Amino acid sequence: MNLERKDWIRALTAHPATVLNALAEDVTAGCDVKFKSLPQAGLGLLTLTDGAFHEPYYLGEFPLSACSIELSLSDGRQAAGGAQVMADDAELARSLAILDAVLAARFPGWERVSAHIESGASRRAEEDRRRRVMLAATRVDFAMLNNAEDDDDEC
Amino acid sequence: MSYVAIKGGGQAIAGAAAVSEYLRTEEGLGNTGAEPLAIDAILHQLRHLVDRVVSEGGVYHPRFAALAIKQSMGDTLEAAFALRAWRSTRPRLSETPPLDTSRMRLIRRISAAFKDIPGGQMLGPTPDYALRLLRLELMDESPDAFRAVARNWLEKCPEAELPDTFPKVLDALRAEGLLPPVSATRGQTAFDITREPLVFPVPRSAQLATMARAETGSLLAIAYSNMRGYGDVHPTVAELRVGYLPVMLPHPVTGEFVEAGEVLITECEVVAMYEADEAGGKPVFTIGYGACFGHNEVKAISMAILDRALQKGMKDGANNPSEDPEFVLLHVDGVDSMGFASHYKMPHYVTFQSDLDRLRTTQQKSGEPA
Known part of the structure; x- marks a missing residue:
């Protein structure tokens, strides 16, 4: 698994929340979970840089859930994890924070988390591919009327 | 402008909500094939309507926008209102850096x-x-034909070598x-x-x-x-x-x-x-x-x-x-x-009574000899 930690959330959220919640429950079976910040659902404010003068402004809000946790194993090992995810689902943020910690510290069950990240990344890659197909299938080369070139025969 | 509180009408107001709900579900009367609008169907097949509501509601929550469209029966203003009402109940957790x-x-x-x-x-x-011609074939679109369109399109399209940005x-x-x-x-x-x-x-x-x-x-x-x-x-x-x-x-x-x-x-x-x-x-x-x-x-x-x-x-x-x-x-x-436009539908009995009184008085005075 080659994905950096910053890419784990995008890959994991390609799976349904129910799958991630179940996985988080499984991998924390032998762990003590402490909240560094409680799971919370609310809103984030999206700041955009305008394309004309590069001034910041707020485009609007989006659902956001966040959580930070600390996992402890019976042998004393500890791992910190956290997640901010665009979803109105505090439980999902908790699960993602757990999965983040488990994989970062290679706690028991990390291989399953890694496998979910890989399969999620594949799903995201397929989404990206479909979007590129939309672009490629509609690439246009408008010709001036006095030019002979015509792209109508191209795919 | 002045307002006066009114009372009563509770049963009629509840009845009005029930009548609206009746109209939303009326298709099901004696029609065993009738199904409620699925949120996913609204999300995908009425995507531009959803886009309007997330934009005018000011919060990017397409699923709740679709729900708002469903409950408002397609009224975009009501749907945006419902989405904003929802957002007003949520705490602000964070703010992104200026995104490019x-x-x-x-x-x-x-x-x-x-x-x-x-x-x-x-x-x-x-x-x-x-x-901009009506596609009459969509009037009777079969589920099988519907499902085949996207699949066939993807199969026909070539792999694309394009940059991400x-x-x-x-x-x-x-x-x-x-x-x-x-x-x-x-x-x-x-x-x-x-x-x-x-x-x-x-x-x-x-x-x-x-x-x-x-x-x-x-x-x-x-x-x-x-x-x-x-x-x-x-x-x-x-x-x-x-x-x-x-x-x-x-x-x-x-x-x-x-x-x-x-x-x-x-x-x-x-x-x-x-x-x-x-x-x-x-x-x-x-x-x-x-x-x-x-x-x-x-x-x-x-x-x-x-x-x-x-x-x-x-x-x-x-x-x-x-x-x-x-x-x-x-x-x-x-x-x-x-x-503001809708508030004009609400009872204005006292303000209008005042207008009536003033008009009658004015008419009476204009009829009197100077």
Whole structure:
């Protein structure tokens, strides 16, 4: 698994929340979970840089859930994890924070988390591919009327 | 204007809600095949309606927008109102850094200014070149045929070798010295219209935020007045892009920016009439900018035109309504304006009784000899 930690959330959220919640429950079976910040659902404010003068402004809000946790194993090992995810689902943020910690510290069950990240990344890659197909299938080369070139025969 | 509290009508009000619910479900009377509208069906098959509601509601929650559309039976103003009501119950947890739209994962990108732009033009999903004729075959679309369309399209399309992101057309013009420099306010905090009232004059960030969640028709109407002659923006669309913008937030442990999700947005940059540089430099084009949640090109173009018109009004004074920030910004919000229009339906018995009394008195006095 080659994905950096910053890419784990995008890959994991390609799976349904129910799958991630179940996985988080499984991998924390032998762990003590402490909240560094409680799971919370609310809103984030999206700041955009305008394309004309590069001034910041707020485009609007989006659902956001966040959580930070600390996992402890019976042998004393500890791992910190956290997640901010665009979803109105505090439980999902908790699960993602757990999965983040488990994989970062290679706690028991990390291989399953890694496998979910890989399969999620594949799903995201397929989404990206479909979007590129939309672009490629509609690439246009408008010709001036006095030019002979015509792209109508191209795919 | 004065109001008076009324009482009573509780049963009728509950009955009105039940009648609306009856009409929403009436299709099911004696029809075993009738099914409620699925949220996923609204999300996909009424996507432009969902896009309007997330944009005008001011919160990018397509699923709740679809739900709002379902419960309001397609009334976009009511749906945006419901979405804003929901957002008002939620705590604000975080704020993104200023995101750069050159990182959008595009599905459409065109320019009316240049035939050839770096990276090329891609029409993407658009009805721009289609005939506006009814597709009668959709009246009786079979589920099998419906399911086959997307599958067949994907199978036929070739693999695409394209970059993930594309450069901005405006950047090329700016590099040539044809555009004004970027703003000196870059890096400053933006105006939050959800927390601060608009007290004029307001900064451009407040104008952009207000227009970004404005009602599409209202924005279009005022922009159209400028296009028709009550103004002189005369825009050329340098670039119009539609795509998914990664929403970046810091990781709670590492602090590194992480993609928390993505939003579909439409963005439009227009180039308008050039003007002299007051500092004695070379003349440059003027420019306008528009963007909104969802795929809504009419809104983004209208906003870009009005952004330019408002810049002119702020600098030289407003010569027409579209250049007047107070006129534009206080009349484009759908929830505000529908609320004011709707309030006229509510009981005004005391104020109208007062009008009646005054009219009768006036008539009586006008009939009396002087």
